Amino acid sequence: MVTILIVDLIECGLIGLVYIVRVLVVVGVYCDGFALLYGLYGTMLLFFTNSVAVKMLPFDNKNEFQVVIDMPEGTTLERTAVVTQEIAQYLATRPEIVNYQNYIGTSAPITFNGLVRHYDLRGGSNTADIQVNLIDKGEMLPLMEEFYTIQGEGSHTGKAAYFIRVGGCDVGCHWCDVKESWNAELHPPTHADTNVKNAKNYADTVVITGGEPLMWSLDYITNQLQQNNIKTHIETSGAYAFSGKWDWFCLSPKKTKLPLEEVYKEADELKMIIHNMNDFKFAEEQALKVSDKCELFLQPEWSKRAKMIPEIVNYVMKNPMWKISLQTHKYLNIP
Numbered sequence: 001m002v003t004i005l006i007v008d009l010i011e012c013g014l015i016g017l018v019y020i021v022r023v024l025v026v027v028g029v030y031c032d033g034f035a036l037l038y039g040l041y042g043t044m045l046l047f048f049t050n051s052v053a054v055k056m057l058p059f060d061n062k063n064e065f066q067v068v069i070d071m072p073e074g075t076t077l078e079r080t081a082v083v084t085q086e087i088a089q090y091l092a093t094r095p096e097i098v099n100y101q102n103y104i105g106t107s108a109p110i111t112f113n114g115l116v117r118h119y120d121l122r123g124g125s126n127t128a129d130i131q132v133n134l135i136d137k138g139e140m141l142p143l144m145e146e147f148y149t150i151q152g153e154g155s156h157t158g159k160a161a162y163f164i165r166v167g168g169c170d171v172g173c174h175w176c177d178v179k180e181s182w183n184a185e186l187h188p189p190t191h192a193d194t195n196v197k198n199a200k201n202y203a204d205t206v207v208i209t210g211g212e213p214l215m216w217s218l219d220y221i222t223n224q225l226q227q228n229n230i231k232t233h234i235e236t237s238g239a240y241a242f243s244g245k246w247d248w249f250c251l252s253p254k255k256t257k258l259p260l261e262e263v264y265k266e267a268d269e270l271k272m273i274i275h276n277m278n279d280f281k282f283a284e285e286q287a288l289k290v291s292d293k294c295e296l297f298l299q300p301e302w303s304k305r306a307k308m309i310p311e312i313v314n315y316v317m318k319n320p321m322w323k324i325s326l327q328t329h330k331y332l333n334i335p
Helices: 033-048 077-091 112-116 192-200 219-227 278-287 302-318
Strands: 004-012 018-026 064-070 097-106 123-134 140-150 160-166 189-191 205-209 231-236 248-251 269-274 295-300 322-324
Touching (some): 160 192, 192 219, 295 302
Parallel strands (some): 269 295
Antiparallel strands (some): 097 123, 140 160
């Protein structure tokens, strides 16, 4: 049996424009080949019978969007132009936007999205379009802070490095010491070129951390860093899809949101935070998933260090494949 579920989602646009997107989800499962075939045909019929309107389908995954303006019937071209320009002036203040083009009294040049939504048929003194082009994915990141310091943890402890901390995280570690990084909206979108320029003034190694940095595409920033002969390191829970080019990949899995399978093979270093005795078992489970080349570290959670350091020492002496990582930057009272 194939179960078809139709869900209505509301997506709020950049300037409060609201689109209702009807999403078709095939939930189901206990089926033989014929039942699956019938289910697929049934799904397609929803489209042809207008149960799911073409113009309700999601936009293409492109770095652009279109603002469609429909003023009340009888609005003069001049008034429509004024409203369009006011919206365009707001768009111009957004750092994510590269450029835009206004079309007053007519539709924007035809695209696939416009074709299926019949935007090409629009026209008149009360209509306008704004075609907006966005920066490439990953060119801007929500920057919480950036600073030059000494790496205090893991395999590269004691080395000078420039840290770039990006906002956004839903992993939710209760002992996290940078919970202010969780809400990405609190941190201004910053062009990666600015981070690269700043890093060049200090170090030949950059550590990208968070928050959870893999929530964002890191291809652009790591390419730019490496083109400037800067080594790229990351500290991540691995809970999001792999991106970026890395000279060192530190994976620190969390029970609340496990790493994706694709991420384990990338790890150069597995850093397990030990908050209680149960975490040793979790550490061993995670160690089975990384490659043989991966270095293994146990690190006491800072608030439990007095209790857990002796336990970690004993564990490492009995299991010498593990090493100890301490947050030495906190002992040194540096960032």
